[in-house]
Amino acid sequence: MSQDIEHVQCLIIGSGPAGYTAAIYAARADLKPVLYTGMLAGGQLTQTTEVENFPGYPDGIQGPEMMEHFQKQAERFGTDIRFGYISSVDLSGTPHKVVVDEVKTILADTVIISTGASAKWLGLESEQKYNGFGVSACAVCDGFFFKNQDVAIVGAGDTAAEEATYLAKLCRKVYMIVRREEFRASKAMVSRVQNTPNIEIFYSSETQEIVGDGQSVTGVRIKNNLTSEERLLDVTGFFVAIGHHPNTDIFKEYIETDEIGYIITKSGSTETNVEGVFACGDAQDKIFRQAITAAGTGCMAALEAERYLAAKESVVAAN
Ligand code: NDP
Numbered sequence: 001m002s003q004d005i006e007h008v009q010c011l012i013i014g015s016g017p018a019g020y021t022a023a024i025y026a027a028r029a030d031l032k033p034v035l036y037t038g039m040l041a042g043g044q045l046t047q048t049t050e051v052e053n054f055p056g057y058p059d060g061i062q063g064p065e066m067m068e069h070f071q072k073q074a075e076r077f078g079t080d081i082r083f084g085y086i087s088s089v090d091l092s093g094t095p096h097k098v099v100v101d102e103v104k105t106i107l108a109d110t111v112i113i114s115t116g117a118s119a120k121w122l123g124l125e126s127e128q129k130y131n132g133f134g135v136s137a138c139a140v141c142d143g144f145f146f147k148n149q150d151v152a153i154v155g156a157g158d159t160a161a162e163e164a165t166y167l168a169k170l171c172r173k174v175y176m177i178v179r180r181e182e183f184r185a186s187k188a189m190v191s192r193v194q195n196t197p198n199i200e201i202f203y204s205s206e207t208q209e210i211v212g213d214g215q216s217v218t219g220v221r222i223k224n225n226l227t228s229e230e231r232l233l234d235v236t237g238f239f240v241a242i243g244h245h246p247n248t249d250i251f252k253e254y255i256e257t258d259e260i261g262y263i264i265t266k267s268g269s270t271e272t273n274v275e276g277v278f279a280c281g282d283a284q285d286k287i288f289r290q291a292i293t294a295a296g297t298g299c300m301a302a303l304e305a306e307r308y309l310a311a312k313e314s315v316v317a318a319n
Helices: 017-028 043-047 063-076 125-129 139-146 158-170 187-194 291-318
Strands: 005-013 034-036 080-082 086-090 096-100 104-113 117-119 150-154 173-177 199-202 205-212 217-224 230-234 237-240 244-246 277-279
Touching: 005 017, 005 096, 005 291, 017 034, 017 043, 017 063, 017 104, 017 291, 043 063, 043 117, 063 080, 104 291, 125 205, 139 150, 139 158, 139 237, 150 158, 150 230, 158 173, 158 187, 158 199, 173 205, 173 217, 187 199, 217 237, 277 291
Parallel strands: 005 034, 005 104, 034 080, 104 277, 150 173, 150 237, 173 199
Antiparallel strands: 086 096, 096 104, 117 244, 205 217, 217 230
16 A cells, blocks of 8 residues: 655644744745645634734735735745645654644654644634624734723633733723632732723623624623522623633644643744744744734744754755
8 A cells, every 4th residue: 555655844734824924934945835724724813804903904804815815925935735634743753744634644854833722612602603793702803893882701811801901991891701709810910900990890600691683792691600690781792711722732742832732932932842843823822812923923933944954954964
């Protein structure tokens, strides 16, 4: 039986802003990158509506259209973009071994991991129905659309606390829905939330339903777990900030991650603990998680991959 094996200089895994930016830089450096898109080609931004904070688009742009631009730009310089899912990896030696869709093996001199992270959702039907129409998992991306309006945010970690204070600067009122009697966020963040006059916190409370008029969100129904009291909050925006899941499970045997699964990179670099493997974008960033920061680290990863290959070549030439 013939085996499907291919050797590449630079393999990029993932097709969000980090992956495509890495591809643009790697292709222009003549690394002939091969990029596998993953199941959600284009990444998280393909599930967004309007993007207004990516520089270069003064009038804003729809998320899916922006990702088409990223893709075209990567293709223009010769990136080989393929639809496929990485099913397993072996990063124990060089070249690195990556299996695509359980059938094809890629031997890669460098690997750029840009697999992103997925926002966690409550799992309510109404949350799905109004996603992009009042429901969002990113306050920094979408808060502006709710300027001077009333919004709600669910979650009690650092992200929720940070996003609630961000929203409080833009919105008239921010209702914060915390499922336990206390926050998980750091003391400093909690105190900032508690001292913001237009944030009202509902402790021990669960989201029952996001209410809408068929077009967009008009309210959220919450229930106090201790008293069973229910109330309807009139809001036009509902933000979910209950954590993210970095898409790094297949690398964990070889690549160092933190306790959540975010890949640990060297300070000021995209280098991982495995030589020739670089990580960029949300797979290694739990703090900023923006398209522009992902693109920035994608650029860094390609430049570092190129330098790594050049250094290896010069060692070979010297021997
Ligand atoms: P976390 O996992 O820390 O917090 C998630 C929060 O969501 C918890 O309070 C949790 O409640 C709540 N939650 C989970 N599921 C539900 C649900 N179904 N319904 C209601 N609430 C729910 O995620 P974060 O994104 O906040 O933070 C991730 C990591 O990133 C942390 O290590 C954090 O410190 C870090 N971070 C650091 C920042 C900074 O330094 N500036 C900024 C943002 C994040 P419960 O507490 O009851 O489990």
